Amino acid sequence: MSSPHPRHRYQWTRFWCPSTGTYSLESGYLLNPMASYSRYVQRDVVPFSSIADVPCLALLGEAGSGKSTSLADERSRVRAGAGSARVIDVDLKAYGDMGRLERALFEGEAYRSWLDGDDLLHLFLDTLDECTIQEPFAASVLLEHLRRLSPEQRARLRLRIACRTTAWPTQFDAQFPELWGKDGFGRYELLPLREGDVADAARTEGLDSPRFLAEVARLEAQPLASRPITLRFLLLAFQRHQALPATRAEAFLQGTRLLAEEPSDSRRDARVAGTLRAEERVAVAARIAALLVLCRRSLVAPAALAMDGPSIESLERAAIEGGAEPAGHQRVTVARGCRGGAGERLVHRSRPGQGLRAPVVWRVPGGPSSPCEPSAGCDAPSPGRG
Secondary structure, eight states, X not given: OOOSSOOOOOOOOOEEEETTOOOOEETTEEOOTTSGGGGGTOTTOEEGGGTTTOSEEEEEEOTTSSHHHHHHHHHHHHHHTOTTOEEEEXXXXXXXXXXXXXXXXXXXXXXXXXXXXXXXXXXXXXXXXXXXXXXXXXHHHHHHHHHHSOHHHHHTEEEEEEEEGGGOOHHHHHHHHHHHOGGGEEEEEEOOOOHHHHHHHHHHTTOOHHHHHHHHHHTTOHHHHTSHHHHHHHHHHHHHHSSOOSSHHHHHHHHHHHHHHOOOXXXXXXXXXXXXXXXXHHHHHHHHHHHHHHTTOSEEEOGGGOTTOOOTTEEEGGGXXXXXXXXXXXXXXXXXXOOSOTTOOSEEEEOTTSOOSSOSSOOOTTOTTOSOOGGGTOOOOOTTOO
């Protein structure tokens, strides 16, 4: 089924910054690193071409920031000029069995012949964060195979791994510098778009680019426009109405609904997009967002990713489960006791006339007298702290 959303491939130059580096924004957009004055304020910001020779790269970023697209662009560039070099690319989210992944990665003809040769191998691993194999196990197996390589073989390997920042295995940060040396490993974050990139996207979609940018500025929605996944829904809203919604809150709500209506192509192809209607997804997302704000957390940590124990920045899944949310003329119940295994759902639908396992009006675990239960991974603000 074709999507009504903008699907052009924009001719953007994306920029990266070391995880330990700094970068500057201007009204929510990335301050253009190509400007003459930027060398004084954007010293850590580089295009991919500047880091392409680093043997081992972690390419990190938020969901929907464009990591997979950037990885695909680099893969195409390498293939176009590879010469005798070999290229292997693996989309990790397609693998739920470690044995099958090992066979695809390390037992194929391309990899085995590379081991005995003297040419380069470019190994692209995408969507590590979406791999349904338990992440610590998958990371350990990958490290085991990399340790088996001789120093000469590792010198002929160019490894690129794309992953959401919050799901990056910390053991890689310790082990990769040992395998490739301090200068042979780089951990880089994909940065937001520049204002010029957003203008180019609007023009590519046949829109009035200056008017679109003015509408974005009116809503102070530059932080939304500077990220590809949220820029998409702003472009669609403008396409439909030649204007953006009257308020920033309404723009975000409309965008959330649009995103909920459109699961990613890969999830749809893999038949893991789920059965919830868009308004039900929005209802659950609203709960999670409210809990993150009230509990002063920045991310949700499923059990499968909590390899280093609870984080002071993460909201444990147990704090989300239980109760129900209104979703149109129905109610969506957030299931209790779900684990993070592949195929298990966090939520299920409850139709009119069916009993709910918890009241319609939900509350944070801990009861009406306590906004949040610390043992559930959430510390409620005390009086006077906002």
